[in-house]
Amino acid sequence: xxxxxxxxxxxxxxxxRLHNPSKDDAWNRETYGICNSDSFHGHNWLMEVEVSGEIHxxxxxxxxxxxxxxxxxxKLISKVDHRNLNTDVDFLAGKLTxxxxxxxxxxxxxxxxxxQGVQLREIRLEESRDYSVRYCGAD
Numbered sequence: 001x002x003x004x005x006x007x008x009x010x011x012x013x014x015x016x017r018l019h020n021p022s023k024d025d026a027w028n029r030e031t032y033g034i035c036n037s038d039s040f041h042g043h044n045w046l047m048e049v050e051v052s053g054e055i056h057x058x059x060x061x062x063x064x065x066x067x068x069x070x071x072x073x074x075k076l077i078s079k080v081d082h083r084n085l086n087t088d089v090d091f092l093a094g095k096l097t098x099x100x101x102x103x104x105x106x107x108x109x110x111x112x113x114x115x116q117g118v119q120l121r122e123i124r125l126e127e128s129r130d131y132s133v134r135y136c137g138a139d
Contacts, residue, residue, distance in 0.1 A: 004055050004062050006068060008048070013082055015085065016097040043127050043128060047072075049068070063114075091105055099132075099133040100133050
């Protein structure tokens, strides 16, 4: 059967602070710089979720793209958009809110919700025009 990849794009705005509580303030300032601000800081994030699977003969689709968009909205965007990632998002509790950890946490939220036979291939988060992360699941 032929296979295809679907990519769903979404945006969200969120505030956060990079701070490791097991380290002293000097270490955090040195490691995270401006991202360690006590007042937090924010980004307008761009996200791409890529899934793949067989193209079903009877539907002509890997999965309904609108269902994928709804899953991304329900499981991810609705929980992080215009929120503080350090204080408002339950699935990020206790995690350092780096882009890498955010992408991995998004994967954990989304992967179990996909239809049978559809694989999550990649989550890409663009924190700024100069910095993005691609997460492809745990090895």
